[in-house]
Amino acid sequence: MAYANVVLRGTSLGASTNSVGYFHIASIPSGRYTLVVSYLGYHTQLIPLTIEGGKTVQVNIRLAPSVIETQEMIVVGERPERLNEPDLGMQKISAQDIAIVPPGVEPDIFRTLQMSPSVGATSDISARYFVRGGGSDQNLVLLNGATLYSPFHTLGIFSVVDPEMVSLLEFHKGGFPPSYGGRLSSILNVVTRDGNRNEFHGVGSASLLSGKVAVEGPIPSGSFLVTGRKSWYADVMKKYLNNRDAPFDFYDFSWKISSAEPSIDRNSRFAFHGFFSGDQVKNDDPFREDYLVRNRILGLNWHKIWSNPLYSIVSVSISGFDAEVMPKLSPTKPRKNKLSDFTADWDFTYVYDSRDELNFGLQNKFLSTTLELENTFGNRISFDQSGWDVNAYVDYRFYRWESIGITIGIRFKFEAISEYRPLLYEPRASFTYRMTPSISLKAAFGWYSQELLTLSDENELISVFEPWIITPTYLNSAQATHLSLGAKVYWVDDCTTEFEVYYKPIRDLIDENEEKFMATDRDFINVDGESYGVEFLSQYEPQRLHMKFGYALTWAHKMKDGVRYYPRYDARHAVNALMGVDLGSGWQASATWVLRSGMPFTPIAGFYDRVTVNPWSEPYDYVVPEAVTLWGKRNSSRLPYYHRLDLSLIKQFHLGGAAVAFGANVVNAYDQKNIFYFNRDTGEEVYMLRILPSVSLKVEL
């Protein structure tokens, strides 16, 4: 269990478990103690301990759930944290945090992320998120340590990660430690929960879009958890696509088997996990193309306590991504992308008596990508690359002082998958100073690089096919620097405010070559960019209430061909407000309100009559001119402000032996006409989601 609270009663000593449930309390004087272990929604355990000098005591703890109702939606209690933790830019999101956000049609972890300041989206249609002015492919999503390459269903509308299986989300918006690499902007570490070790348990739920089940229970020496979700009503998708036909079909399926067999090794625990998802658009019409997108992950995590206090995790995984456009008889060109990833990581943590920690590890990855395309003029392009990505890191964390926390680390790249690797080493550092018991000052710095990218055209508001490739051999791989300063204020119990300023220059981003007019021209070019901003997050979480208010002021721009412009995901102002309240008697309500600057767009600078050559007519230069648009400077205007209110009301009750939750949700409750785009041909304003009521049902046995 991640981030459970572990304290020695009557002392100031304590810790919180890490993302996979381990904890270590150093420098405990000899004596008799009571270890208090607590976690929201579970019975608190008191464990008597006797500590002898120079010896390490190992304790295995199993918590039992307290009440089932609390798992649906309830105020998240005080989350333990090391007050000198250098964690600037890091956010922990629990399953309850996900549940509290009005789900729209389907609960979604990425929409929960978008409630965080400086995490934006370009439309209601897409759960793709953009962090601090970075592109969407600059965000790494890890599922139990394995890379999830396409974490979206159906055009990016929903995430493939079923919130039902989530134990914890660790979200790093910047300044992330050396144990993470390969992306420029953010890390989302999704840790799935273990199954129930005490009893069998099943959950079935349904929304207008999909049905899902989760089954879990004990097995000898461990537990299992299986979740599955399947779409069943594609017509709901029409609402997202302005009533265009959308014969979508998707599924996701995950499982996790956790085992700790003391007779084999009392200091080891294994987690064998798998994840599969698939999306397809299957048109009956032979003149409309079909689409297929698939993810797969198979992984094994071996947690081992060597000789205390050395702890390691071996993570071996195979993950992959396939995408294909099958044109059938349509004019669409065939496209195919395949990515295979074999990862073997070995991460260690050593805890000193001084409470300092040394983290180090070796991270290996073999990647291969294949991309087959056919261009407009019938030329077939095959783009294959593969290689080893070998990294090692070391990260020393100073926790020895009560009021200061420092981490200093470096990530080395021994072998790179791209031709022109950007950096051989990436230093990282972060710092926290508790100025007073209620005010902490924080800072973070790091160099980051990225060699894998998606071929996405940021001018496409919706894109079905976004293939992954390794940086083309003729380009430099991208690199970024993160610099951030912040403060956290603990006003009173349950009320905090965080403030952060950041600057992120980026070199050698890979961008589409818009000047590619000939087949021989390069498809992609290197461009530079930078982003900077200020963000603010205030949370108030007294009993039965959860309030969160965030604001971000962001600038992001790119330089292309000597012209500086704002990418489409640049949102100058963004306000997020969230309120969840437990109304009693099983009633829970929540609301979110989002306001953000409109997306940049390229305005119309005028019109002209364009002459074209029609080889079917003679003479070729005398056809009726076509009246067309002359576009202005790229992304030099903005759409109007975007704002939206979502509401959710849930009633929980018992029916027989089942716990039932019935939910009613409204997306865009006041039916704001947020402009998605202008149809360039007709001038029609196309709006994002209009008011959309829906219901959901969840039954737990």
Add this chain to the structure above:
Amino acid sequence: MRSSISLSLLLLVFSVIGCEEPFSPKVALNDEYVLQCFVEGDFGRVVTPVNLLLAKVYDVEGLNPWLNTNDPSVLGAEVSFSINEKAYSLAMAVRPSKDSTRYGPEERYYVARIPKPEPYNVLTVVAKLPTGKVLRAQTTVPKARAFNSSYPFARGITTGVNLPPGTRDWTIDWEDYEPTEGHLFFPRLMIGYTKSVGDAEQGYTITVPARYIQSKDGPVPVYHTYSTQKFCSFDFPAIDSAMASISADDPKKISYAVSSALLEVIEFDAPLSKYFSSMGGSLDPFSIRVNQTVYSNINGGTGIFGSYFTNKAYFDFNPDYVRSFGYRYR
């Protein structure tokens, strides 16, 4: 109760916020000019008119440019056109408009009767506007091409040849291993035929598709389009179908006469190739692209100045093949 009141107040606030704000996707119109001119290259210095359109960017109420009825043509410009170093002046002229609904029955343009430029000629256009602004562009005429046929067809085109396994088409290439900077080619094969109507013979042409694909509504012809490929091919069944469709349902096959097919391959120069490439693209129906960069080679403005060269070759039909359809061969 307090929660309900708070919620109602919030909804009221949001309803007020929800009022629409005025929005326009346009920016103020600037002085921007458009020059458009396509020049055909040929051998023999055939004197021909070169037409050039010079216009101003305009604005309309709303977003439909077809509503514009104010002629945007720029009058009184000094336009010069040079082939290699030899310069010609283009004069303002008027011709009947093909679309009289917008700017009236006449269209203003600049024209000069000059010898058609030959392959490799360097063409330059300079337009000095009355405002003093100068638009300038340059290009080079594509070279001429020689064709190679995949079958020698000793007695002319016929689909009745012994085909190697796996082949069922006729391929013509114009590959010469010289770099062409990605020039676009537009090939088409036309069968010329005549039909006897009384004592007269009337001439027609029919274009041969590259192939047919099967759809639920029957076979659909597919024609060659712009491509950088230096070859084109025609399925034998497509040639058969085109031949058969000459007379279609007419039982008097003998009134038709067929002798040869004309292969035309238009080669566009670098600016025109880039221009058509930038206007091409085939998005899937779910992708929405909001920008598009259209290539322009006009310094000081926008538009296009380019040249093309049409390569032609006649291929005789095999007399027996023509007669197998009931047509006359001549």
